[in-house]
Amino acid sequence: MDYVIEVKNLNYKTYIEDISFNIKRGDYIAIIGPNGGGKSTLIRLVLGLIVPTSGKVKLFGKDRVNFKNNSKIGYVPQGVTKNDSSFPITVYEVIKLGFAYKSSLFSSTSIEDRAYMEFIIDKVGLTDLKNRLISQLSGGQRQRVMIARALISKPDILILDEPNTGVDTNSQKIFYDFLKELNQKDNITILFITHDLEVIVGDVTKVLCINRSLLSYEDKNEVLQCSTMSELYGIDAHVMHHNH
Amino acid sequence: MEILQYDFMIRAFIAGVFIAILASSLGMFVVVRRYSMLSDALAHISLLGVAFGFLFSISTTWSAMVTAVTISWLIEYLRRNYNIYSDSLLAIFLTGSLSLAIIVISLSHSFNVSLFNYLFGSIVAVSANDIYVISSFGILSVLLITNFYQKLLFVSFDEDVAFTTGINTSFLNYLLVSLVAITIGLSIKIVGALLIGALMVIPVISAMQYGKSFLKTAILAVIFSISSVVLGLIISFYVSIPSGATIVVMALLIFISSLFKNKIFR
Numbered sequence: 001m002d003y004v005i006e007v008k009n010l011n012y013k014t015y016i017e018d019i020s021f022n023i024k025r026g027d028y029i030a031i032i033g034p035n036g037g038g039k040s041t042l043i044r045l046v047l048g049l050i051v052p053t054s055g056k057v058k059l060f061g062k063d064r065v066n067f068k069n070n071s072k073i074g075y076v077p078q079g080v081t082k083n084d085s086s087f088p089i090t091v092y093e094v095i096k097l098g099f100a101y102k103s104s105l106f107s108s109t110s111i112e113d114r115a116y117m118e119f120i121i122d123k124v125g126l127t128d129l130k131n132r133l134i135s136q137l138s139g140g141q142r143q144r145v146m147i148a149r150a151l152i153s154k155p156d157i158l159i160l161d162e163p164n165t166g167v168d169t170n171s172q173k174i175f176y177d178f179l180k181e182l183n184q185k186d187n188i189t190i191l192f193i194t195h196d197l198e199v200i201v202g203d204v205t206k207v208l209c210i211n212r213s214l215l216s217y218e219d220k221n222e223v224l225q226c227s228t229m230s231e232l233y234g235i236d237a238h239v240m241h242h243n244h
Numbered sequence: 245m246e247i248l249q250y251d252f253m254i255r256a257f258i259a260g261v262f263i264a265i266l267a268s269s270l271g272m273f274v275v276v277r278r279y280s281m282l283s284d285a286l287a288h289i290s291l292l293g294v295a296f297g298f299l300f301s302i303s304t305t306w307s308a309m310v311t312a313v314t315i316s317w318l319i320e321y322l323r324r325n326y327n328i329y330s331d332s333l334l335a336i337f338l339t340g341s342l343s344l345a346i347i348v349i350s351l352s353h354s355f356n357v358s359l360f361n362y363l364f365g366s367i368v369a370v371s372a373n374d375i376y377v378i379s380s381f382g383i384l385s386v387l388l389i390t391n392f393y394q395k396l397l398f399v400s401f402d403e404d405v406a407f408t409t410g411i412n413t414s415f416l417n418y419l420l421v422s423l424v425a426i427t428i429g430l431s432i433k434i435v436g437a438l439l440i441g442a443l444m445v446i447p448v449i450s451a452m453q454y455g456k457s458f459l460k461t462a463i464l465a466v467i468f469s470i471s472s473v474v475l476g477l478i479i480s481f482y483v484s485i486p487s488g489a490t491i492v493v494m495a496l497l498i499f500i501s502s503l504f505k506n507k508i509f510r
Contacts, residue, residue, distance in 0.1 A: 047408045070410030077405055087276050088452050088461040089401060100398040101409045105391035133455060153409065 003061070004157055004189050005046060010055035015041045017213040018055070023191065025156070028183045030204045031193045037211040039193045040078060043161055046191075047075055060156075071101060074150030076143075078161040078193075085135040091145050092130045095121060098152025117152060124148045124178070140171030147178075158182065160192035172196075176203065247481050255375055256367035256487070259434055260473040262382035264443070266427045268469035269389055271444035272462045273400050273420055275452075282319075282421065284441035285334040286428045289315045289341040291437045293429060294362050295348035304362075305374060309429030315341065316425035320417055365436030365488030367477065378430050385423050392416060397458060436488040443469060446495040453502040468498045 005023040010016055015038045023029060031039050044050045046057055048064050057064040060072065099113055109117075121130055124144040134142060143163055150158060158179075164172050180203045182188045209215040247253050267283075274282055293311030297304030319337055323330055349359055361369060389396070398406040399416045407413045424444075431440045451464035476491030483490075 049404055049407060068410065070408060073408065075405055075408045077402065086452065087401065088456060088458050089397075090457040093397070093458055094401070097394065097398045097401065097406075098409070100394035100406070101411055103394035105387065131457075133457075149405075 004059065005191070006056075006058040006061075007042075007046065008056045008058075010042075010045060010057065011053045012038075012041055012045055012050065013053055015212065016045065016052075019210065019214045020055075021208060021214060021217045023189060025189055026183070026187050028180075028190045028203060028205045029192070029208060030199060030206075031191065031208045031210065032195070032197075033210045033215075039210060040161055042210060043159055043191075043193065047073070047159065071153035072156045074147075074153065074155035074158045076146045076150050076158070076160040076163055079165065087134065089134050090130070091126055091132055091134060091137070092117075092121075094134055094145050095126075095130075095148045095152060098149045101153070116154075120148045120151050124151075138171075139167045140175070143167055143171070143175065144178075151182075155188065157189045157191065160190070162193050162195070164194070164196065179203070247478060252368050252370065253477070253481060255370045255372065256434065256477055257474065258375055259370045259378050260367075260477055260491070261470055262378045263427065263431045263434060264447075264469035264473040265466055266382055266385055266423075267431065267440065267444040268447045268465040269386070269462060270420070270424050270427055271448040271469075272458070272465055273396050274424060275445055275448040276458075277400050279330060280441070280445045281331055281334040281338070282316075282424060283428060283444040285319070285338040285341075286312050286316055286421075286425050287432060287437040287440045288338045288345070289425075290429045290432050291359075291362060292341040292345040292348065294359075294432070295345040295352065298352040299348050305377060305430065305433065308432060309426050312425035312429040313422050316421040317418060320421050324414070324417070362432050363436050363438050364486055365432065365434050365439060367434060367480070367487040369433045374430075374433065381426060381430060385427070388419065388423065392419065396420060434488065435491060439488045439492045442492045442495060443472070446492070446499050447472065450495070450499040450502040453499075453505070468495065468502075472498060 002025050003022045004025050004027075007022070008020050010019045019042065031042065033039050041050070045052050046059075046064075048057075048067075059067045060069070095117060096109065099109055099117075103109070118127075121127055124147060126141070126144055126148060129137065129141060134145060137145065147158075147160075147163075160179075164175065167175065176199055179190055179192070183190050183203075206217065206219060208217050271283070274280060290308040290312045292315075293308035294304045296302075296311060297307035300307070315337060319333060322328060322333055346359075395406070395411050395416055396419075398409075398411060399413050403413050427444075428440050431443070435443055447465045447468035448461075450468050451461045454461070454464060456464065472495040473491050476494040477487055479485070479494070480487040480490040
């Protein structure tokens with residue numbers, strides 16, 4: 001099986017306990033769980049930002065520690081909608097940071113790279129805003145800037161940590177349509193943390209439920225059983241489906 | 245111009261302009277990371293280096309630079325590996341190294357005469373050798389900043405995300421504190437330990453008032469910094485007042501006018 005992420009017996013201090021799962025190319029996966037349940041820690045372990053106490057993470061079949069092809073992974077961290085408002089940086093400059101890993105005194109951004117930047121800027125609908133300071137944008141617009149920055153390196157996997165915090169409902173809808181398009185048209189594997197159960201009902205293929213340990217890694221319909229929700233959030237849950 | 249008939253003033257202008265360029269361009273990365281206290285802490289740590297220079301009768305410029313770089317690495321190591329607030333860490337090193345500097349200078353019996361020059365700076369102290377060191381380092385630093393500009397900007401904007409794209413954030417952090425440490429070690433002779441922090445921070449904050457991109461803000465900061473140094477040196481020469489303090493007052497005036505202009509045209 002062509003797995004892009006393999007996690008085996010992963011432990012990190014007291015936050016993550018013996019978690020194992022595999023993600024295959026083209027998956028669209030939501031991570032859900034209560035606050036403090038280890039969702040962000042799990043993502044940070046996969047990204048190599050923290051080192052596991054024990055267990056293994058493999059990316060594209062290679063051990064995380066030996067994995068060097070970082071441009072294959074795009075990451076949008078938590079809180080992008082609340083960036084430092086006094087940081088003097090434009091939309092264009094932020095998106096260009098996606099090429100920083102290969103920039104140096106002797107290699108300026110190529111014509112192809114610049115053309116691709118313009119393509120991505122247009123794709124996320126930021127053409128008119130590209131010379132604006134990031135501090136002048138709304139939460140939803142900032143979110144699109146960070147996704148554009150993550151897409152610049154043409155990643156195979158896009159990892160997002162609660163991307164919709166501080167974003168209005170209309171922008172959220174546009175955002176999830178965009179993620180769906182990236183997954184279905186561009187075949188980008190998507191892994192994101194959310195508290196929004198409506199999204200899970202919608203587009204995702206699988207749901208990772210964690211509360212320190214892995215409670216379930218199932219098809220979305222299995223997860224939306226009341227028993228799973230009750231185990232996850234520790235309350236009696238009643239899941240109601242509707243068509244709107 | 246009368247002022248340019250004096251060799252020591254020409255040396256002061258050359259050294260001052262190099263320091264202005266270095267201090268403001270490095271200051272951009274320091275200020276946006278909310279790490280402004282770093283320059284003040286390293287300035288006091290440089291004083292400890294100067295004290296070692298007096299004690300062992302070696303070049304104070306080199307002893308200041310080596311001490312500042314060594315301790316800047318220690319600060320960066322502690323910041324990355326221990327759960328200590330950055331500002332508290334800097335406060336500890338600032339006061340600790342100043343205390344040590346005073347003790348070491350007392351032991352070398354050069355307290356009154358020499359310390360004052362290094363606290364407030366002295367333009368006549370710039371030798372031809374200092375010019376070679378400052379200009380060589382200045383050119384090397386500008387090349388390094390240009391080479392790593394995008395990566396330094398990324399690390400300043402979001403260190404975690406920069407790391408996930410394969411950028412060696414640890415190397416860049418050590419590089420940045422080293423360049424800041426060397427710049428300060430070189431500068432305290434001219435601008436003074438108590439004032440170099442201001443030259444690193446004030447032009448950047450002034451430039452940020454104009455709401456431009458990072459690159460344009462950096463260019464504005466360099467222009468403000470060079471203007472402060474040149475005006476400060478000219479005024480201090482003709483009015484016979486201390487150069488370091490005059491340079492910082494010029495930077496402050498630019499800051500106030502930037503604030504004022506921003507208020508009017510907003």
